[in-house]
Amino acid sequence: MRRLAPSLKTSQGKRAAEVLLGPKGTEPWELHGVGLDDAEGLPEVMRAGMVVAYELMFAADGDGFYLEDMIAVKNDGYEVVTPGLPYTAREIEAAMTRAARGSR
Numbered sequence: 001m002r003r004l005a006p007s008l009k010t011s012q013g014k015r016a017a018e019v020l021l022g023p024k025g026t027e028p029w030e031l032h033g034v035g036l037d038d039a040e041g042l043p044e045v046m047r048a049g050m051v052v053a054y055e056l057m058f059a060a061d062g063d064g065f066y067l068e069d070m071i072a073v074k075n076d077g078y079e080v081v082t083p084g085l086p087y088t089a090r091e092i093e094a095a096m097t098r099a100a101r102g103s104r
Helices: 011-021 089-102
Strands: 030-033 051-060 063-074 077-080
Touching: 011 051
Parallel strands: none
Antiparallel strands: 030 051, 051 063, 063 077
């Protein structure tokens, strides 16, 4: 964000960077369990087979931005269960364009 902030062109992008780089920018980010409840607390001990979510969120000028990666705990490490999701505006717009073309 620090590297890209000077090149941002829109007022919303500039404000978002200001919020994220501010003293409380990442305060609402959290890691939590995933199970029967919609947002479980983080288990004290992680074991193979558990799934956790790394949830990034922030708000800028009344608009909320939200991203959540789900990660499966494995015996030998972890696996990101949600790979390949678009993250950047360009990736999201491309995915939306592909979806619109496919629905014709």
